[in-house]
Amino acid sequence: MSERNNSGLAGVVVGQSAIASVESSGNGLSYRGYDILELAEQANFEEIAYLLIHGRLPTEVELRDYQSDLMRHRNLPEALKTVLEQLPPETQPMDVLRTGCSALGCLEPESDQRTVTSIADRLLASFASMLLYWHHFHVNGQRIETMSDETSVAGHFLSLLKQETPDELTRRAMDVSLILYAEHELNASTFAARVVASTLSDTYSAMTAAIGALRGPLHGGANEAAMDMIARYATVEDAERGMHEALSNKQLIMGFGHRVYKQGDPRSPIIKAWSNKLAVATNKTRLFEVSERIEQVMMREKGLFPNLDFYSASTYHSCGIPTAFFTPLFVIARCTGWAAHIIEQRENNKLIRPLAEYTGPTPRSYIPIERRH
Amino acid sequence: MSERNNSGLAGVVVGQSAIASVESSGNGLSYRGYDILELAEQANFEEIAYLLIHGRLPTEVELRDYQSDLMRHRNLPEALKTVLEQLPPETQPMDVLRTGCSALGCLEPESDQRTVTSIADRLLASFASMLLYWHHFHVNGQRIETMSDETSVAGHFLSLLKQETPDELTRRAMDVSLILYAEHELNASTFAARVVASTLSDTYSAMTAAIGALRGPLHGGANEAAMDMIARYATVEDAERGMHEALSNKQLIMGFGHRVYKQGDPRSPIIKAWSNKLAVATNKTRLFEVSERIEQVMMREKGLFPNLDFYSASTYHSCGIPTAFFTPLFVIARCTGWAAHIIEQRENNKLIRPLAEYTGPTPRSYIPIERRH
Numbered sequence: 001m002s003e004r005n006n007s008g009l010a011g012v013v014v015g016q017s018a019i020a021s022v023e024s025s026g027n028g029l030s031y032r033g034y035d036i037l038e039l040a041e042q043a044n045f046e047e048i049a050y051l052l053i054h055g056r057l058p059t060e061v062e063l064r065d066y067q068s069d070l071m072r073h074r075n076l077p078e079a080l081k082t083v084l085e086q087l088p089p090e091t092q093p094m095d096v097l098r099t100g101c102s103a104l105g106c107l108e109p110e111s112d113q114r115t116v117t118s119i120a121d122r123l124l125a126s127f128a129s130m131l132l133y134w135h136h137f138h139v140n141g142q143r144i145e146t147m148s149d150e151t152s153v154a155g156h157f158l159s160l161l162k163q164e165t166p167d168e169l170t171r172r173a174m175d176v177s178l179i180l181y182a183e184h185e186l187n188a189s190t191f192a193a194r195v196v197a198s199t200l201s202d203t204y205s206a207m208t209a210a211i212g213a214l215r216g217p218l219h220g221g222a223n224e225a226a227m228d229m230i231a232r233y234a235t236v237e238d239a240e241r242g243m244h245e246a247l248s249n250k251q252l253i254m255g256f257g258h259r260v261y262k263q264g265d266p267r268s269p270i271i272k273a274w275s276n277k278l279a280v281a282t283n284k285t286r287l288f289e290v291s292e293r294i295e296q297v298m299m300r301e302k303g304l305f306p307n308l309d310f311y312s313a314s315t316y317h318s319c320g321i322p323t324a325f326f327t328p329l330f331v332i333a334r335c336t337g338w339a340a341h342i343i344e345q346r347e348n349n350k351l352i353r354p355l356a357e358y359t360g361p362t363p364r365s366y367i368p369i370e371r372r373h
Numbered sequence: 374m375s376e377r378n379n380s381g382l383a384g385v386v387v388g389q390s391a392i393a394s395v396e397s398s399g400n401g402l403s404y405r406g407y408d409i410l411e412l413a414e415q416a417n418f419e420e421i422a423y424l425l426i427h428g429r430l431p432t433e434v435e436l437r438d439y440q441s442d443l444m445r446h447r448n449l450p451e452a453l454k455t456v457l458e459q460l461p462p463e464t465q466p467m468d469v470l471r472t473g474c475s476a477l478g479c480l481e482p483e484s485d486q487r488t489v490t491s492i493a494d495r496l497l498a499s500f501a502s503m504l505l506y507w508h509h510f511h512v513n514g515q516r517i518e519t520m521s522d523e524t525s526v527a528g529h530f531l532s533l534l535k536q537e538t539p540d541e542l543t544r545r546a547m548d549v550s551l552i553l554y555a556e557h558e559l560n561a562s563t564f565a566a567r568v569v570a571s572t573l574s575d576t577y578s579a580m581t582a583a584i585g586a587l588r589g590p591l592h593g594g595a596n597e598a599a600m601d602m603i604a605r606y607a608t609v610e611d612a613e614r615g616m617h618e619a620l621s622n623k624q625l626i627m628g629f630g631h632r633v634y635k636q637g638d639p640r641s642p643i644i645k646a647w648s649n650k651l652a653v654a655t656n657k658t659r660l661f662e663v664s665e666r667i668e669q670v671m672m673r674e675k676g677l678f679p680n681l682d683f684y685s686a687s688t689y690h691s692c693g694i695p696t697a698f699f700t701p702l703f704v705i706a707r708c709t710g711w712a713a714h715i716i717e718q719r720e721n722n723k724l725i726r727p728l729a730e731y732t733g734p735t736p737r738s739y740i741p742i743e744r745r746h
Contacts, residue, residue, distance in 0.1 A: 008571060008723035009387060015380075018733030033734030042739050059745045079459040083476070086452040091479040098581060099479055102472040103456070106464040186729045192568045192582055198381060199561050199589025208471060209565055209582030216572025218724045259726050350381035351591045353632050356559045360391030361406030366415050372432045 010259060014352075019052065019340050020185045028266035031183055032056070040270045045153055045178040046070065049336040052183055053120055053343070066121075067151050073125035074147050074156060076133060077107050081143070084130060089138035093131055093328045094215040098208055100130035105204025116346070119203045120339035124153065127332045131325065132160040153332060154178055162320065169281055170319045173274050174329075177315060180267045180308055181330050183337030185260075189213035189220065193338045197345040198352040210338045211331055217254070220327040220334075226255035227313035227323045229294070234286075236293040243297040255310030256298050267308040275311045278318035287314040383632060387725075392425065392713050393558045401639035404556055405429070413643045418526055418551040419443065422709040425556055426493055426716070439494075440524050446498035447520050447529060449506060450480050454516070457503060462511035466504055466701045467588040471581055473503035478577025489719070492576045493712035497526065500705045504698065505533040526705060527551055535693065542654055543692045546647050547702075550688060553640045553681055554703050556710030558633075562586035562593065566711045570718040571725040583711045584704055590627070593700040593707075599628035600686035600696045602667070607659075609666040616670040628683030629671050640681040648684045651691035660687040 021030050029036040032051055039048060043057075046067050050058040058066060076084075083103045087096055101123060110119060129146035136144045144163070150156045154174035158166035184190070193210040197203075214220035229246075233239040246253060258265055279288035291314050298304045316326050394403050402409040405424055412421060416430075419440050423431040431439060449457075456476045460469055474496060483492060502519035509517045517536070523529045527547035531539035557563070566583040570576075587593035602619075606612040619626060631638055652661035664687050671677045689699050 007388075008725045009727035010723070012727045013730050014382060014727040015729055016732045017729035018731070021731040021733060022728075030736060033737045034739050035736065038739040042741065047742070057740065057742070057745055060742050063742065079461075083456050083459050083472075086456050087476070087479040088452075092482065095475070095479045095482070095577070098578065099456075099472065099475040102468070102475045102581065103460070106460040106468045106472055109465065109468070185731075186727050188568055188572050188724055188726050191725065191727060192565055195561055195565045195568060196582060196586040196589070199586050199592035199594075201585055201587075201589035201592075204468070205471065205585025205588050208475065209569060209585050212574055212578025212582050213569040213572050214574075215578055216569070216574035219572035219574075221572075259724065260728070350383070351561055351632065352381045352564065353561050354382035354385050354387040354559050354564060355395075355633070356388055356390035357386050358391070358394040358558075359389045360394060363403060363408065364406040366407050366411040367430065368415065369420070369430070369433050369436065372430055 014186065014191075017185060017341070017344060019337065019344060020183045022185045022260050023262075028261065028263075029184075036180070036266055037270065040176050040179050040267075043179060045175045045182070045333070048179050048182050049124060049153075052336045052340040053117055069121055070125040070153065071147075071151065071156075073122045074129050076126060076129050076146055077104075079107055080104060080130070081133060084134040085137055087134060091134075092215070093135075093324050094211060094220075094331070096131055096134050097127055097328055097331055098211040098215070100127075100134075101204060101211060102208045104130075105202065105208070110202040110204065116203045116339060116342055119207075120335065123207060123335050124332065124339075125156075127328070127335065128153070128157040128160055131328050132157070135161075136163075157329070157332065158319070161325070169278065173278055173315055173319055176274055177271065177312060177329070178333040180271060181312075181333035183334070183340065187219065188216070189334065190338055190341050194341050194345045195352045197342045198349055200346075200349065203339070203342055206342050207335060207338055210334070214327060214330060214334065220330045222254040222307075223309040223312045223316070223326045223330070224323050226310050227317060227326065229254065230287060230290055230313055231317075231323075233290045233294075236289050239290045239293040240297060243294055244301070247297075247301055253298065253302075253304075255313065256302070256304040256306055258307045261305075261307070264305045265307040268306045268311060271308060271315055272306070272311040275315040275318065278315060282318055284318065287317055387559065387564075390558060390714070390717060392710065392717060393556045395558045395633050396635075401634065401636075402557075409553070409639055410643065413549050413552050413640075416552060418548045418555070418706070421552050421555050422497060422526075425709045425713040426490055442494055443498040443526065444520075444524065444529075446495045447502050449499060449502050449519055450477075452480055453477060453503070454506060457507040458510055460507060464507075465588070466508075466697050467584060467593075467704070469504060469507050470500055470701055470704050471584040471588070473500070473507075474577060474584060475581045477503075478575065478581070483575040483577065489576045489712060489715055492580075493708065496580060496708050497705065497712075498529075500701070500708065501526070501530040501533055504701050505530070508534075509536075530702070530705065531692070534698070542651065546651055546688060546692055549647055550644065550685060550702070551706040553644060554685075554706035556707070556713065560592065561589070562707065563711055563714050567714050567718045568725045570715045571722055573719075573722065576712070576715055579715050580708060580711055583707070587700060587703060587707065593703045595627040595680075596682040596685045596689070596699040596703070597696050599683050600690060600699065602627065603660060603663055603686055604690075604696075606663045606667075609662050612663045612666045613670060616667055617674075620670075620674055626671065626675075626677075628686065629675070629677040629679055631680045634678075634680070637678045638680040641679045641684060644681060644688055645679070645684040648688040648691065651688060655691055657691065660690055
């Protein structure tokens with residue numbers, strides 16, 4: 001696309017949405033009017049999932065029912081387990097989720113009885129099951145039980161991953177992270193989901209597209225890239241030196257700046273505080289200190305602030321999450337926002353079909369193949 | 374989205390593209406400068422696939438090599454066959470292709486050695502294999518051989534479907550149809566592919582998203598909907614009566630009008646001529662006559678012209694294609710255009726991330742759950 005048009009639709013308003021406000025009120029991000037700071041302090045992730053998908057906070061009874069529903073939907077059909085077993089050990093975990101989501105759409109297709117909200121619940125409940133069933137099958141040769149007694153999505157993920165009951169601090173750190181990642185207006189994966197939904201295709205198609213978009217290093221892949229960078233430095237001095245070298249080599253540093261936020265990402269201080277809390281609790285402070293130094297260098301040298309992805313990296317690492325599962329966790333959080341946007345798109349749908357300015361060859365005659373050289 | 378903004382980006386230029394010109398020259402559609410009329414008369418589909426993906430028409434040697442490459446890539450890995458066998462007989466064929474595409478991305482992931490062009494070749498060559506392996510496994514309990522001696526994509530599809538050598542007229546009708554469906558600028562599926570590609574995600578993710586978008590009845594699903602309508606009428610008089618009734622009930626009639634073309638779809642007369650030719654050759658003219666009457670009613674009553682989807686329905690039916698495979702054929706054609714757009718997006722990439730106007734609740738305080746009713 002041209003300089004004139006190669007804007008990636010940056011700053012272009014393509015429609016309305018009542019789900020998240022970004023940079024237009026309060027601390028810079030709210031979900032359905034509730035400030036992200038308050039939500040991250042006081043709510044749990046299932047409340048947020050309910051808020052996004054159903055449009056309002058649940059009552060105590062509704063939340064209990066919702067959590068029970070999600071717990072019931074953690075099982076995997078045998079056919080899906082067989083599909084997952086076919087995906088090689090070296091597969092990118094995001095490709096496992098993309099394929100699992102698409103395959104579930106064949107086994108449990110959308111219908112009048114199985115609507116977008118029940119599919120959203122099903123996927124939210126079973127993404128961890130898919131990923132970790134596949135993981136343990138290949139790593140330990142074990143067909144794990146995907147049900148668990150954990151009442152939260154965060155606890156379910158951790159207990160399946162570690163095959164033991166997680167501690168409360170780790171569980172809550174993951175819970176807060178899922179809240180922070182749940183929704184973010186028309187980011188690329190959500191926009192991809194809406195483009196697909198706008199053809200009146202099914203929920204699984206829209207979700208599968210969104211997973212594929214989130215997989216990219218310019219989107220969900222950023223927290224994994226940030227982790228790889230942070231892990232490279234043994235000390236804060238190493239980090240200082242390494243960052244200067246990387247910047248002078250014009251390397252792209254992931255986890256900094258944001259297309260929408262110009263003054264700072266309101267989610268970053270929240271996850272940074274959690275990263276620090278976990279570092280202190282586990283008495284392993286190197287990653288946090290290295291991260292802080294990188295943050296200082298980036299501000300000093302480039303005037304760039306960390307976004308949510310940056311301190312999510314050290315937070316996840318402290319929680320014992322393998323780096324390759326960072327973006328899949330993003331899927332588990334964001335599928336709630338995707339569902340909300342699919343519902344909103346359908347409520348007042350119009351096919352999303354833009355135009356391109358044609359810059360190719362002017363009209364020319366077809367040359368029969370025997371006269372081509 | 375609002376009335377003001379709920380435009381589905383209609384008429385909005387979001388970037389440049391050198392692949393297809395729509396309504397800006399000649400007869401209304403050209404691929405890389407070559408008029409669609411000339412291409413449909415003189416070229417074969419593999420030439421068009423090469424033209425779209427490589428940017429120029431192949432020489433005789435290049436075309437022969439390209440066709441041999443495609444023939445070699447018709448096999449399916451055993452793991453993919455096992456995946457396909459898990460998808461129930463009642464699965465929508467588009468969901469089979471979406472899942473097959475995603476699963477192949479796990480088995481043969483993109484890499485420095487396996488690039489977007491080789492993945493495009495692989496998918497173009499094997500989509501028919503995936504679909505028809507799954508089809509025969511469930512319908513006939515048969516694990517078919519997916520290789521064939523047919524040199525064309527059209528011939529391969531027909532020979533796998535029918536398990537016999539297709540006749541030349543049917544083969545060429547399918548070939549022309551694939552040419553007509555190969556590319557169409559920033560339609561919803563292509564735009565979905567570009568949104569995904571803009572995160573620098575992999576080719577399979579972009580293709581999988583595009584399949585999911587094409588699946589929708591407002592996009593690729595239209596030819597199947599047109600067929601269902603046409604098949605309903607036993608005579609032209611039935612069609613006349615039924616159409617008046619449908620229009621007075623304000624039913625949406627698929628296969629007419631177009632977001633971009635205002636004067637007529639240049640592809641429609643081409644496929645209409647083929648529909649007629651097949652009707653005459655097979656001595657089964659009812660579907661064509663009913664279609665023509667529907668066309669007349671729609672022009673007389675609504676001033677709407679048929680688009681490519683409308684006469685594709687009767688054409689495919691005459692070729693012996695089950696209705697549920699019409700949109701999968703669209704995938705096989707359009708994956709060439711998708712590949713061209715993924716390549717173009719990467720050449721000058723910027724993350725596609727628009728904004729929404731926030732219309733949700735104004736800032737409000739979080740209410741602790743025990744105080745909600």
